Structures are given as C-alpha cells and as structure tokens.
Amino acid sequence: MPNHTSPSPVWLFDLDNTLHDASHAIFPAISANMNTYIARVLGDGATPASQDVVDAARLGYWKRYGATLLGMIRHHQVCPKDFLHVTHDLQELQKLVRAEKGLGALLRRLPGRKILLTNAPTRYSTDVMRHLGLGRHFSHHVAIEHMHVHRQLRPKPSSLMLRRLLRKHGVAARRCILVEDTLANLKSASRLGVRTVWVTQYLRMSDPIGKASLPRTLKRPGYVDVKVKSVRQLPARLHRLR
Template sequence: MSNHKPSAPVWLFDLDNTLHDASHAIFPAISANMNTYIARVLHDGVNEVTQERIDAARLGYWKRYGATLLGMMRHHGVDAPHFLRETHDLKDLRAMMRSEAGLGRLLRRLPGRKILLTNAPLDYSSHVMRHLGINRHFAHHIAIEQMHVHRQLRPKPSKLMLARLLRRHGVAARDCVLVEDTLANLKSAKQLGLGTVWVTQYLRRGERSTLAMARPRRLIRPNYVDVKVKSVRQLPRQLHRLR
C-alpha cells in the first residue's frame, strides 16, 4: 500500500473569471469581436447572416467542443492564429479589467508550484497577467496555442491534453489541483484524478440560474467538485479539504 503524501500540490489555475472578472467588460468585447468574425465567415453573399445563426455558432461550438475556435476550425476551415488575434484585439484592456486586491499575496502564501492553464491566447493572457501583477508567482504559462496533442488542438476540457501536461511536468494527477470557474473543465479533471476547486463569484446571473436550477440563491456543488469557493482568496483555508 502506498504511503504517498505530497508536501504541497501543483496548482493549475484558470485565468478568466477565476483570477479576474472577465465577465464585466472583457468577455462582452470578445463576444462582439467573435460575432463580427463569425458573420464574416458565414456570409455567402446570398443568405442573410442573422444574429441567431451567429449565436448558434459561437455558443453551440463552445458547448460542443469547449472552445468556439474548434468549431470554427472544424466546420469552416478558420485559421486559429488569425481567429485568436482578431477576436482578442482589445484596445484598452487595462481599463476593462476588474479584480480583487491581494492576488499576489494569496499566491505567495499558497504552498506548491503554480501553472497557469488558460484557453485564452498567449498574447492576451500575458497582458492580463502583467496587469494583475502576478507573473512571477507562476512557474509556467500554458495558453491555448500550447494545447496540441498529436498535432490537433485540444484545449480544456480535453483529458488527453491534461494527461499529457501532467506527464510533461512530471506530476501525478493526485498531486494536482485545478482551480476553475467552468464546470466542464473541472469534471474532466476529476475523471483523471485531479483535485478540483470551483470559483463562483464571477458567474453572471444567466449562468447562475442555469446552474442553481430549483434553488437560484444557492449554487449547488456537483460531486466532481472537491471544494467550492466564492474567491480564490479562500483557498488557504480550504487546503485540508484537498488532501
């Protein structure tokens, strides 16, 4: 029987709506950019490109593949770098950002190595991290461009990608914790044996009502979530529940 007991976990942190409030202004701006991009791709010069068709593509592909980009690539032959560059072209990112104070102190207090794991592109996520002032607390920064498996783009919630990441960094799933706002990503991580933390404070009303079902005042914790926190600042107090 194994007596394995790690001294500290390896943390995989999501970025948007986990470490900062992307729903405030950033996500609406990215969605607007995506709408423009998708409308351009769908336009055939004959049929009207309605908002309904645009929404069906943007949201439908996100729900089906975990990222709108994958659907645009698979069904419309879109070039990934071009899509990411165009949709994440935000003129005044710093002014759009909202976040809690003390993130750096939190990350410094939290024992263990930290890795940023985001489905956002590298250029955008690097700027966000710099504005948050937390770059130095992360050993690695893994953005969507680095999420290829067998030459195929496999962003979260891909278990293939997660398993490869663990092998590459020499860490066992049981020693790793994913901190996320997106339940689908947490579910696939738990299926691999990772610890899971669900961050809820930046979920907007529409997301909340869908998740809470019959009890809209309370977000129900699914069985694949080990710890539910409003803010990542609550993590140090929850360490005992992740062992």
C-alpha cells in the same frame, strides 16, 4: 527517520472568471469581436450572417466542443491564429480588467508550484497577467496555442491534453489542484484524479456569449472537492485538499 511529509501540490489556475472578472467588460468585448468575425465567415461573401445565425453557431460549437474556436476550425476551416488574434484584440485592456486586491499575497501563501492553464491565447493572457501583477507567481504559462495533441488543438476540457501536461511536468494527477469556474473542465480533471476547486463569484457569464445555461444551483457537484466564492478563500480550505 523517514520523511512522511506530503509533497507540495501543483496548482493549475484558470484565468478568466477565476483570477479576474472577465464577465465585467472583457467577455463582452471579446463577444463583439467574435460576432463580427463569425458573421463574416458565415456570410455569403457580401452580406454578413445574421445575429441569430451567429449566436446559434457560437453556442452550438461551445456546447459541443467546449470552445467555439474548435467548431469554427472543424466546420469552417478558419485559421486558429487569425481567429484568436482578431477576437482577443482589445483596445485599452487595462481599463477592462477588474480583479480583487491581494491576489499576489494569496498566491505567495499557497504552498507549491503554480501553472496558469487557460483557453485564452498567449498574448491576451500575458497582457492580463501583467495588468494583474501576477505573472511572477507562476512557473509556467500554458495558453490555448500550447494545447495540441497529435497536431490537433485540444483545449480544456480535453483529458488527453491534461494527461500530456501532467506527463510533461512529471507530476501525478493526485498532486495537482485545478482551480476553475467552468464545471466541464473540473469534471474532466476529476476523472483523471486531479483535485478540483470551483470558483463561483463570476458565474453570471459562464460562456463568451452569456447564453449557455448556468448551473441551476450552486450546490457543489460530487466531482468538485472544494467550492469557493473567491480564490482568496483557498488558504482557509487547504485542509480539505490534502
């Protein structure tokens, strides 16, 4: 008798403001590091750039490219490795991490493979996952350093990067579910046929400087299949993702 059971999904989980509350303390700390770094780069060699100049550059590049780093590379020739190391060098990271309890049990309950897909660097995201105790639940860890297409850095929401990721893992887009807080990333994934889950509880700081426009409403966009406040609600919404 033929087996008509649907294959298990492949989950693509974002990290910051999805699996933990980065807005609480981590984003402010990264923001402070980034301000110092960008002020030095945009300064005249003796005097750092003003905060207004720094904010304008950060927000402009974040909106235009989806990541401040891409603008800094393109317009100021910064070294990506150096930028990521300096901006994500956080003292006593464990004290900054805030997350819900029971996430490990949640991940065990979800059928299928889990892949961490984060625009954060490897060292930082590995440290956060260790403090959360969630690393063992993920078969792969895809950080920003792994998001190159044709030798160009292409972090989320790059559709080219996501297509390459799906090919590498031999999985069809319709088998994948992206769990994210960032609507631009969900929209891009949906266009490829990936199912989408929007996590909303940490939206008070949607970008690293907290100045990008938050959604005027938390109404679910058409490209979002399921909206949840917390990832802990995923098992109850599984039927809507089949």
